[in-house]
Every structure is written in structure tokens, then in C-alpha cells.
Amino acid sequence: MTTTMAHETARDSLEALALDALDADERIAVLAHVSGCPICQQEMVSLQATTAQLTYGVQPVPMPAGQRDRIRARLLGRVVAERTHPAEVHPSASSVILVPNPGTAKHASRHWLESPASWIAMAASLVAVVSLATLYQVTAERDSIKRTYQYVPSQVDSLRAALGDRDRMIANLLGPQVAVVTLTSDGVRAPSARMFWDQSVNQWTFVAHNLPAPKTGRTYQLWLVTAKDKISAGTFSPDPRGDAVVRATYVLPKGALAAVAVTEEPAAGSAQPTTTPVILGTSASR
Amino acid sequence: MPVDDAVLIRRMTEGDEQALAAFYDRWNSLVHAVVLRILRQRDIVEDVVEEVFWQAWRQANRYVASRGSVQTWLLTIARSRALDRARATKRLREEPLEVESADALVQLAENDASMDAEFAERRVIVVAALADLPPEQREALELGYYSGLSQSEIAERTGQPLGTIKTRMRLAMQKLKGRLQILREDAR
Numbered sequence: 001m002t003t004t005m006a007h008e009t010a011r012d013s014l015e016a017l018a019l020d021a022l023d024a025d026e027r028i029a030v031l032a033h034v035s036g037c038p039i040c041q042q043e044m045v046s047l048q049a050t051t052a053q054l055t056y057g058v059q060p061v062p063m064p065a066g067q068r069d070r071i072r073a074r075l076l077g078r079v080v081a082e083r084t085h086p087a088e089v090h091p092s093a094s095s096v097i098l099v100p101n102p103g104t105a106k107h108a109s110r111h112w113l114e115s116p117a118s119w120i121a122m123a124a125s126l127v128a129v130v131s132l133a134t135l136y137q138v139t140a141e142r143d144s145i146k147r148t149y150q151y152v153p154s155q156v157d158s159l160r161a162a163l164g165d166r167d168r169m170i171a172n173l174l175g176p177q178v179a180v181v182t183l184t185s186d187g188v189r190a191p192s193a194r195m196f197w198d199q200s201v202n203q204w205t206f207v208a209h210n211l212p213a214p215k216t217g218r219t220y221q222l223w224l225v226t227a228k229d230k231i232s233a234g235t236f237s238p239d240p241r242g243d244a245v246v247r248a249t250y251v252l253p254k255g256a257l258a259a260v261a262v263t264e265e266p267a268a269g270s271a272q273p274t275t276t277p278v279i280l281g282t283s284a285s286r
Numbered sequence: 287m288p289v290d291d292a293v294l295i296r297r298m299t300e301g302d303e304q305a306l307a308a309f310y311d312r313w314n315s316l317v318h319a320v321v322l323r324i325l326r327q328r329d330i331v332e333d334v335v336e337e338v339f340w341q342a343w344r345q346a347n348r349y350v351a352s353r354g355s356v357q358t359w360l361l362t363i364a365r366s367r368a369l370d371r372a373r374a375t376k377r378l379r380e381e382p383l384e385v386e387s388a389d390a391l392v393q394l395a396e397n398d399a400s401m402d403a404e405f406a407e408r409r410v411i412v413v414a415a416l417a418d419l420p421p422e423q424r425e426a427l428e429l430g431y432y433s434g435l436s437q438s439e440i441a442e443r444t445g446q447p448l449g450t451i452k453t454r455m456r457l458a459m460q461k462l463k464g465r466l467q468i469l470r471e472d473a474r
Contacts, residue, residue, distance in 0.1 A: 015459035016452065020369070021430035021437050050463045052354060054431050055361035056405065056412040061319040063335070068318075071336045072310055078340060079303040201374060249370075 005033045010040055018047035028253045035228060181260045183208075183281030191242070191279050195260045197252075204233060206246040208262070208279070211238040219267050220278070222246050225259040235269045257283040291356035298346035306343050313357070314339075316405070317364045323432055324368035334371050338364045357405055369434040408469055415465035423458035426451050 010033035016022045017030050034040045062068075183193040193208035206222055214220055214237060222233040231250065238244040261277040263270075294312075297305030314335065321334045341363055349359050416424055429440045437455065441448040 012452070012456060015456045016430070016437055018459065019427070019430040019455065021435065021440070021455065023436045023438050046463060047459060049354070050459065050466050051431065052358045052362050053408065053412055053466045053469045054416075054462075055320050055358070055365055056408040056469075057416050058316075058319045058323045058432075060315045061322055062315040063318045067332055068314055071314070071332060071339070072307065074336055075310060075339055075343070076303055076307060079306065079343070201370075 005029045007033070007037060007040070010034065010037070011043070014040060014043050014047055018044060018051045031253065179257075179283075181257070181281040181283050183260055183262070183279045193262070193279055193281070195281065197257070202249055202251045204246075204248040204250060206233070206244075206248075206260070208238065208242075208244045208246075210242045211244060211262075211278070212242065213238065213240075214264050217267055218264050219269065220244070220262050221265040221269050221273070222248075223261045223263065223273055223277075224250065224252065224257060225261055226252070226256045227258055230261075230273055232269065232271075235265065235267075259283055292351065295346050295349050295356060298343055306339070309342065310339050313360055316357070317360065320361055320364040321368040324365065324434060325372055330371060334367050335364075338367050341367065355404070357408075372434050411469060412466065415462055418465070419458050419461060423454045423461075426454040427458040427462075430455060 010030050013022060013026065013030045014034070017027065017034070022030060034044060063071075179197045179199060181195040181197070183195065191208060191210045191212070193206060193211075196205040196207070197203075198205070204224070211220065219235045219237055221235045224231040224233050231252075233248040233250060234246055236244050236246045259280060259282045261273065261281075262279045263273040263275045263277050265274060291309075291312075294305045294309045298309065317338050318331065318335050321331050321338065322328070325331055325334065338360070342360055349356065353359075416428075419427065425444065426440055429435045429443065430437070435443065437451050438448055440446075440455075441451045444451070446454075
């Protein structure tokens with residue numbers, strides 16, 4: 001990673017950065033400069049405000065009525081399905097922001113690459129465990145939703161959407177460019193968790209077990225820790241069994257992840273962690 | 287009576303699906319337009335439009351009014367999701383946009399007549415600002431912003447040196463920054 005890009009060079013690239021038009025390597029180098037340059041940060045705020053306005057340049061195009069109504073029915077069906085079968089994740093934790101994808105960054109963990117045997121063994125067991133668990137979860141969810149909505153055609157679409165979502169999740173867990181961070185704790189109930197980072201699409205999937213319920217008025221908050229920042233990946237509450245799944249989309253430069261942590265925070269979440277991590281895992285790629 | 291976006295967002299954060307329905311009814315044609323402009327293929331647009339509104343529903347509590355209008359927030363989500371899909375599927379915008387049917391054009395006219403006044407005003411300003419750019423600068427900017435191409439991809443596409451594309455894009459953005467300043471202040 002280039003961290004010594006000259007200010008003038010970086011400054012000349014800010015417009016392209018705001019348009020998300022830099023190639024991956026250059027984008028990382030410019031971002032590295034911007035992260036430590038207040039002048040460029042201020043300019044980026046202004047340029048990003050400009051790019052946000054450009055969507056208004058698009059000519060409105062109505063959807064065909066059938067398509068429009070189909071999407072509407074599916075959206076409302078998903079709301080009902082979520083209520084009937086509450087997701088493991090609090091709504092606010094479904095994903096984080098939405099920095100444009102830099103493309104095809106390949107951030108395979110150095111640790112795993114240096115230990116192919118471990119990689120193969122772990123990948124095989126991971127595939128088996130996750131596949132079985134996910135298959136069971138998908139099957140149970142599908143059957144339950146089918147029973148509930150078998151006479152409501154419009155809500156069958158919600159089932160299709162839920163299954164599609166699960167398919168994407170499986171891909172994010174099992175893809176060839178997935179790095180895994182294991183989180184541990186000394187707590188009495190021995191919470192455990194894993195973070196799966198699908199680096200091909202910048203999709204993060206956090207799976208936790210045995211987490212105690214947060215105190216009243218508090219919630220858990222997931223953090224991606226880099227050398228300079230602690231980035232919130234959303235708040236969540238575990239189900240009564242202590243299980244939780246959080247999915248997020250976030251672009252992180254190669255090798256930037258130092259650790260993944262979960263802290264207990266006020267219900268609205270915090271800008272930065274305010275408590276000691278309940279559970280913590282260090283990235284093997286550092 | 288016009289729908290108040292802020293009220294809809296608040297109701298969405300409270301789990302009111304009727305607010306989601308109203309929000310969708312209000313903005314679906316614009317979101318559809320942004321997604322279609324980027325993907326240019328109707329067969330994959332439907333999924334992306336649905337995901338845009340689903341994300342808006344689940345992240346309504348993250349909307350911060352001081353950072354901009356609800357429209358800007360939603361359309362930014364639409365662009366991001368469309369570019370994600372385009373890059374994931376590598377189905378990048380090579381095909382021409384399908385010609386609208388007569389019915390769609392009639393509906394478009396009706397929609398325009400009832401279009402939110404604020405959106406219409408913003409659209410006029412943005413379109414005018416884009417039209418005032420030299421054609422080569424506008425091309426570089428549009429290929430980057432609406433088509434999601436990187437500068438090197440734009441250079442390859444247009445047959446121009448990379449340095450030329452960088453310069454065109456930078457000049458275009460600086461001009462737009464000045465022209466669209468009024469919109470940024472309005473949004474606050």
C-alpha cells in the first residue's frame with residue numbers, strides 16, 4: 001500500500017475518488033493519504049456532496065405496472081415474513097454503508113495462504129458445518145413460511161426473496177476469497193463467534209453463539225478494527241439462545257483489518273466503543 | 287397533499303409497513319430510472335430496485351437529515367446497489383437502453399406532471415449543469431458516474447490517454463461543484 005503519495009498527487013485524484021472511478025490500487029493509495037490529510041478530507045466532503053446530486057440528472061422512467069406491483073408485494077411480504085420469523089439481526093444491523101465497491105480486491109489472509117494444509121482442513125470442516133447449519137436453517141424457514149403463507153400467493157414471493165438472501169449468505173461464507181476471524185471470550189458462558197469476510201464482494205457475515213442478553217437499554221455493537229479506526233458494522237441483539245448473525249457490506253483495504261470486536265453500548269449505538277469488548281478476535285492477516 | 291418524506295422515514299423506523307408502501311409508491315420510478323441507467327438490462331433491474339427499498343426500510347434509522355435530503359439518500363443507495371450488481375455480474379452497460387413502449391411514455395408524461403417539485407427543480411439544475419460541460423468532459427464523467435467505469439477503463443473505451451481522462455474528469459467535477467453548490471446548501 002502506498003502511504004507516501006504526495007499531497008498534490010492525491011489532491012488531483014479526489015474528483016475521481018468521489019466518482020468512485022479510481023482503479024483499486026490507486027484508490028487505496030489516495031484513501032491512505034486522505035485519511036491523514038484534513039485538507040483533502042474537507043475537499044472530499046464537498047466533492048461527495050456534488051456527486052450525490054448527479055443522480056438527479058437521470059430521466060425518471062416508470063416501471064411496467066406488473067413489475068412495479070410485484071416488487072411492492074414482495075417488499076411488504078418480506079416485512080410480514082420478518083415479523084413472523086424475526087431475523088437474528090436488528091434491522092439497523094443488516095448492513096453498513098455503502099462505500100462503492102473498489103472492484104476486485106483480493107485480500108486473502110496471509111496466515112491461511114502460508115498454511116495450505118490448515119486451510120484445506122478448516123475449509124472442509126467449515127463447509128460441512130456451515131452447510132449443514134445453513135441447510136437446516138433454510139429448510140426450516142422455508143417450511144415454516146410455506147405453512148404460514150400457502151394460501152397467500154403474493155407472499156410466496158417473500159419466501160423466494162428469503163431463500164435468495166440465504167443463497168447469497170452461503171456464497172459469502174463459502175466463497176474462495178473468504179477470510180475468517182475467530183473471536184473468543186473468557187466469559188462464563190464462553191461466547192464464541194466468527195467473522196467471514198468475503199473479499200470478492202466485500203460482504204461481512206458475523207455469526208455468534210452463547211452471547212448473554214445485553215443489559216436493559218443496551219445493545220451489542222460490532223466493530224471492524226483497523227490501525228487507525230474502529231468502524232461500526234451495526235448493532236444487534238442475540239436471540240434467546242444467545243445466537244446472532246450480522247451481515248454487512250463494507251470496503252476495507254487489503255491488510256487493513258486488525259481485529260473484530262463486540263462491545264455493549266447504549267441502545268442507539270455509539271460512534272466509538274465505550275466499553276471493553278465482550279468478545280474479540282485478531283485478524284490472522286496482520 | 288404531498289407526502290412528507292421525513293414523516294415516512296420516521297414511520298418506517300417505527301416498523302410501519304404502510305409507510306414503506308407509500309415511500310415505494312412515491313419514489314419507485316426514480317429509483318428504477320437510476321438503476322436502469324446503470325444496469326441497462328431490465329432482467330436484473332427488478333431485483334436491484336427491490337433491494338434498494340429493502341435497504342431503505344432496514345436502514346431508515348440511519349438517515350440523517352442534516353446530511354442531505356431523503357431523495358439524495360435514497361438515490362445514492364440506488365446507485366451503489368446498481369454498481370454493486372453491475373460489477374458482481376460483469377454485465378456492464380454495453381447494450382443500448384431498450385426503447386420505451388408507447389404506454390410507458392404516456393405514463394412517463396403523467397409521472398412528470400405529478401413529479402415532486404423539489405426533484406423537478408433539482409433535475410433541471412443538474413441537467414443544465416451537465417449540458418454546459420464540454421462534450422468530452424461530460425463523457426468522461428458520465429462513464430465514471432453512471433456506468434461505473436474506472437478511469438483506465440474509460441481510457442480504454444474512448445481510446446484516449448489515461449492522463450487526458452484524468453484531466454477531463456477533474457475539470458468536469460470542479461465545474462459541477464460550483465454549479466451544484468446551491469443544491470448542497472438547499473439540502474441542509
